[in-house]
Amino acid sequence: MTLFQPESLRRLWTGAEWTEGPLWIPSTGRVRFSDIPNHRIIDVDPASREAVIVTSDSEYTNARAFDARGRLIECSHGRRRVERIVNEATYASESVVDSWNGRRLNSPNDVVVDSSGAIWFTDPPYGIAPEGREGHPGEQEYGGCFVFRYTPATGELAAAITTMRHPNGLAFSPDESRLYVSDTGHAWDTDARGEILVFDIDDGEPIGGTRFACVDVGASDGIKVDGSGRLWSSAGDGVYVFSPDGALVEKLPLPERVSNLCFGGDDGRDLFITATTSLYAVRVNV
Template identity: 55%
Template sequence: MTHEATSSLVVAGAVLEHLYHGAAWTEGPVWLAESHRIRFSDIPNDRILEFDAASGSTSVFRRSVGYANGRTLDRSGRVVECSHGRRAVELADRDGTPRTIVDRWENHRFNSPNDVVVASDGAVWFTDPPYGIHSSGREGYPGEPEYEGCFVFRHDPATGTTRPVITDMTHPNGLAFSPDESVLYVADSGRLWIDDGPHHVRRYRVSGTEVGEGEVFAVVEHGVPDGMRVDEHGRLWVAAADGVHVLRPDGTPAGFVPVPEVVGNLCFGGPDGHDLYITASTSLYRIRTTTRSA
């Protein structure tokens, strides 16, 4: 690595490994500890892939998956993922069969849920930009929005209640909580489709189920911010066009991991949690870090 600020974030001598090539646009990585695999999406090819860390091989896990995008684990270790095609957030059974968690708000179908996190109370928070319904069939099925705007939603599985918690963003995309869940970071990738649209990360204070007014936390100059993760020290790892940017809780740069393709998302994994897996354009990458997921 050549970026000086990165030295404390990656293991000395660590290099970026190119693990897989052959997708159209990779997204939604999650580490599955039981099988030591990374599950991730190849959205335009409508399939889910898995990388086996033991063998180094990548295989197709499922096809015709409803243009699955971002995913995470719930408090029981089950996979929760977003479906552009079904305009839903879903729970994946062990064989990958999806079961709907939520697919509408006040009888309005969502646009195309993009990324998701599960809070410590079990609530499912997710973003809902229009990319699936407005992608001309590349990342979903063409459709029309059924509510005005693109919101961040909170769904409570215990009560079945779903409500918008953030409504002041253009195209909310990746999202991540601070370690104590008092702050929610949300990427706005509006510049993807709007020339003068936003390309920043916003920060919102969270108290229980309530979200306060947001503020711009950091602007991404290379492309737009996409998927994000927070490490155990509260630093935000942000996917961008030129690599992964790492920001301290005060918004100042902490490091940078350059990647030769446009980065869509990332996650921590490996037996001790110190491996950073990066989905970027056609590929899956990995680098060894000195930190772990929060």
């Protein structure tokens, strides 16, 4: 079965420096994403292609998700925290978590929420890099780059995965028995180009960490999993789809470097893709 409908590929919007963190907002029928270096968060209506600047003071916000109560949470590079939007009109936010063992996080990057309500996020150093393109220059205060699990009911923040170089995108399998994490710290290594690791989940804890798949060009950044367990990955030359056993199923070429992607639309069969300066959409058959 062909997964993509390539003839439907269209560019919905362009004009960013680096787009990231797409999320379908069912209540508005719009896609929300970030232009990280320009501090902007943008909503686009796929039908009309109308774009609205949600805020021009985002503090280098990256990925976003809905929590167990349907509230919007985001990863702020600039504020070095996972935060919750408390006022959509003013886009005011409050901290969900910003430190571990008394030391500040690096720059939370991607986030998913599991069925128990636990918030999982990656914490690479891109928002505290010296050049300041995606945040404010700073130090890695806890000395690593971890995947964290935050439990809202208890307020506990646990370092769930501590063995990766720069954990970035993450996604669960449909039954939450596996957690996939991309490692962009290996993106330019000849022996680990665009690496995606898979961890088995045992009683809520990730174990193992074996290579699941690699993209051919650039890095695997943002990733998503569909209802059949296939993994959809960003790459330097488009979108790659891997079967649950890690075999490459299909590839959609794009003219820009892809950072992230999400499913959406009224039937969940629109794939929205953030790629360098632009937001793209394509119909899929799953």
